[in-house]
Amino acid sequence: MIQFAIVGCGHIAKKHVEAIQKAPGAELVAVCDTNPQRLQEYVTEYGIKGYTDLAEMLQDDSIDVVNICTPSGYHAPLAVQAADAGKHIIVEKPIALTLEDADAIIEACQRNGVKLSVVHPNRFRPAIQVLKGAMEEGSFGKLSHANATVRWNRNQEYFDKDPWRGTKALDGGVLMNQAIHNLDLMIWMMGEPEEVSSFSATRLRNIEAEDVSVGVVRFKNGALGVVEAAVTIYPRNLEETLSIFGESGTVKIGGPTANRIETWKMESYSDDKIADLIATIDQDPMGKPGHQCIVEDMVVSIKENREPVVTGEDGKKALRLILALYQSAEENHPVRV
């Protein structure tokens, strides 16, 4: 069994617990939180060892992997500390809030010869997997452009739950916290971005970072991209959509969380093949829980000594795009990524 421990016993850590419990070959052995009350809730509910001091937990040689589930601005020091103790790392998104912090995590994992995976679980969604397959087959021909749209609602209550939410130092705004999933997918499909231009605003929520952002991207391959991200949508989540347009293909993956095929037109696919594809996805649009896919992938990557599917460099690519969008919005000019 590969033994896991979690740092940060908050909201998302519950998904990590469930993922570890369900993943074959994985076992949860310990949790850590600086808040004794939150720690106690997890210790009581899951019957595992709890620590308020990470250094103490890291002395446990049986722990193979540490999952970092703290506020985003704290990911780097904790991940580096755990990697330096020889633990493999799964870090929640965003990998970090600065490129320096992302590099510190990547370098610490390389230095210690441990695996690093970033939680971008939407890559494992069935509709996204078939879209990636079509991209890799070259079925779109020459790419025209992509559109990443996140029209969600996070109300003021959500931000008021914890003091770190919506702050620039520990969280970031809609791009860094919510749209990062869709932007990771857009980069995964379209390749690396070269230049961006963006506007951001804080319109409806009482937070420091942006609650709405619009931007455009030029990718290194010459194709273009459009980004619309908001947590201001009344009264609830409307959609998360990723659309890709090429000379011989048009695909729109939509639904509330980019999990349903809304349009699939492709020269090289027969009508029957497309109907089958849509019917299969419709039967199970979410697929296996994404966090479980990330944990299972870590188990296999340790056993087979291969790279995880979502690497630290992947996490850094999404971060780099978002930081360029922020810089463009702040300085009011296009920015090279």
Ligand SMILES: NC(=O)c1ccc[n+]([C@@H]2O[C@H](COP(=O)([O-])OP(=O)(O)OC[C@H]3O[C@@H](n4cnc5c(N)ncnc54)[C@H](O)[C@@H]3O)[C@@H](O)[C@H]2O)c1
């Ligand atoms: N992948 C996803 O879909 C997804 C969804 C939600 C949140 N997240 C990410 O997960 C992270 C946590 O978000 P959350 O909503 O669970 O936050 P949260 O506030 O609910 O939980 C964070 C926990 O970390 C603890 N903590 C803070 N500093 C610590 C430290 N130094 N050592 C140990 N514990 C510490 C806090 O006491 C708290 O219990 C963020 O990076 C967020 O972006 C990812």
